[in-house]
Amino acid sequence: MKLTIYFPLLSTLRRWRRQERWTREQLQERQTEALRRLREYAYAHSPFYRRFHRGLEGRPLHELPVLTKATMMENFDGLVTDRAIHLTDVESHLTTLSGNERFLGRYWVNGTSGSTGRRGLFLFNHSEWVTVLASFIRAYEWLEGPSSLPPRKSIVAIVSPTPWHMSRRAGVTLETRWAPAYRLFASDPLETMVLRLNVWQPQILGAYPSIARMLANEQLAGRLSIAPKYVFTGAEVLTVDTRRHIEAAWGEGRVFDVYGATEGGVIAAECVHHSGLHLFEDQVIFEVVDQDNRPVPPGKYGEKLLITVLFNRTQPLIRYELSDSVRLSDRQCSCGRTFALITNVQGRMEDILRFPAAAGGEVVINPVIFDQIMDRVPAGEWQVVQETDGVRILLSGTPESFSDERLEDDLRRALMAEGVLVPPIRVHRVPAIPRSVTGKAPLIKSNLPHKSPAPDALSS
Numbered sequence: 001m002k003l004t005i006y007f008p009l010l011s012t013l014r015r016w017r018r019q020e021r022w023t024r025e026q027l028q029e030r031q032t033e034a035l036r037r038l039r040e041y042a043y044a045h046s047p048f049y050r051r052f053h054r055g056l057e058g059r060p061l062h063e064l065p066v067l068t069k070a071t072m073m074e075n076f077d078g079l080v081t082d083r084a085i086h087l088t089d090v091e092s093h094l095t096t097l098s099g100n101e102r103f104l105g106r107y108w109v110n111g112t113s114g115s116t117g118r119r120g121l122f123l124f125n126h127s128e129w130v131t132v133l134a135s136f137i138r139a140y141e142w143l144e145g146p147s148s149l150p151p152r153k154s155i156v157a158i159v160s161p162t163p164w165h166m167s168r169r170a171g172v173t174l175e176t177r178w179a180p181a182y183r184l185f186a187s188d189p190l191e192t193m194v195l196r197l198n199v200w201q202p203q204i205l206g207a208y209p210s211i212a213r214m215l216a217n218e219q220l221a222g223r224l225s226i227a228p229k230y231v232f233t234g235a236e237v238l239t240v241d242t243r244r245h246i247e248a249a250w251g252e253g254r255v256f257d258v259y260g261a262t263e264g265g266v267i268a269a270e271c272v273h274h275s276g277l278h279l280f281e282d283q284v285i286f287e288v289v290d291q292d293n294r295p296v297p298p299g300k301y302g303e304k305l306l307i308t309v310l311f312n313r314t315q316p317l318i319r320y321e322l323s324d325s326v327r328l329s330d331r332q333c334s335c336g337r338t339f340a341l342i343t344n345v346q347g348r349m350e351d352i353l354r355f356p357a358a359a360g361g362e363v364v365i366n367p368v369i370f371d372q373i374m375d376r377v378p379a380g381e382w383q384v385v386q387e388t389d390g391v392r393i394l395l396s397g398t399p400e401s402f403s404d405e406r407l408e409d410d411l412r413r414a415l416m417a418e419g420v421l422v423p424p425i426r427v428h429r430v431p432a433i434p435r436s437v438t439g440k441a442p443l444i445k446s447n448l449p450h451k452s453p454a455p456d457a458l459s460s
């Protein structure tokens with residue numbers, strides 16, 4: 001890592017430590033001021049925002065139109081604030097990306113996988129990229145304190161194999177100081193991961209929940225023998241059972257979920273108290289909303305999360321729609337940080353399956369309905385896939401003695417109880433759950449023709 005990154009990174013983290021102790025009033029004041037400056041900048045330098053917010057320049061945030069990924073990508077050249085940036089050039093830059101290259105010599109480009117729709121692309125200039133990097137380190141600092149930089153040899157992150165994915169890009173820039181000197185790809189075969197991890201003996205492991213769970217199984221089976229102090233998970237839904245599973249392998253309280261989004265880096269993380277994920281409200285304004293973009297109160301799941309990224313000037317994101325369903329907590333954390341908590345990320349809109357109802361119309365099935373049943377399936381991994389002609393349940397690593405018929409029955413009954421006109425449900429045993437290009441394996445997915453915009457979070 002270059003010193004031009006290292007020093008600004010340290011001062012950013014130092015500043016953030018103070019900001020976490022602001023009162024709610026101070027935080028709101030700071031948000032208001034930062035938002036005012038962001039909007040001023042966007043109106044001055046982005047032809048798109050001048051048009052998109054025309055006549056609303058003086059209106060409060062919640063009255064502004066919501067920005068979807070589709071709208072952003074369609075208006076890319078006009079939305080960004082540097083007229084030298086053109087989407088076609090950014091796309092060709094990505095095809096040549098292999099390390100720490102910058103677009104036009106000054107922008108780090110990150111992309112979502114685009115497995116369910118158009119890929120979202122996000123540019124960060126030097127200071128914006130430093131902020132993103134700091135957001136990755138913040139979650140770690142909350143556990144170990146500021147002075148203790150992790151010894152590089154003890155971190156292993158299992159990241160996306162695609163070079164434009166943020167987890168990989170951040171790792172490459174941070175290299176030598178904080179970053180995993182040892183890196184594995186989510187697409188690597190399990191045997192390779194086990195072999196390497198046994199040699200590297202990480203003190204800190206970062207992985208998608210599905211991978212951490214697989215590795216926990218290997219540990220419990222005696223093939224893997226590591227003793228990480230912290231296991232960071234992110235980019236997929238961490239179910240209660242998966243957390244328990246990982247804790248069974250490496251000890252209670254060692255799992256720390258982080259919520260990352262390619263739009264702004266890590267935007268929420270757990271502190272030592274595990275009372276939920278603290279939203280990084282000094283960097284992003286969050287709005288938990290329903291389908292019609294109306295605010296959803298604490299204690300209830302929203303359908304979407306709207307984010308306004310306060311630090312990005314290159315590509316301003318104001319009321320940008322993430323299809324993550326989260327629930328605000330009304331609790332305060334005893335750590336003293338004033339940032340609001342979300343209890344967990346339930347999943348994306350794409351995880352919410354819609355079925356024809358027995359009584360006509362449509363029933364919405366939240367992921368938790370499947371989680372409750374599937375989490376009881378012994379060991380292994382699972383995936384629920386909705387197809388046009390029914391539901392396929394993929395199981396991998398489940399003992400032969402386990403009854404597939406019984407599982408099909410349980411699922412049928414659960415869906416029936418929700419009022420679903422239950423389609424055929426079939427369990428398929430597979431050697432491994434297929435992974436997307438970024439190496440992720442969503443627990444629940446739909447292969448029905450796509451209706452809603454594709455997800456943007458790192459979780460996409």
Ligand SMILES: [Zn+2]
Pocket residue numbers: 271272273275278333334335336337
């Ligand atoms: Zn806390």
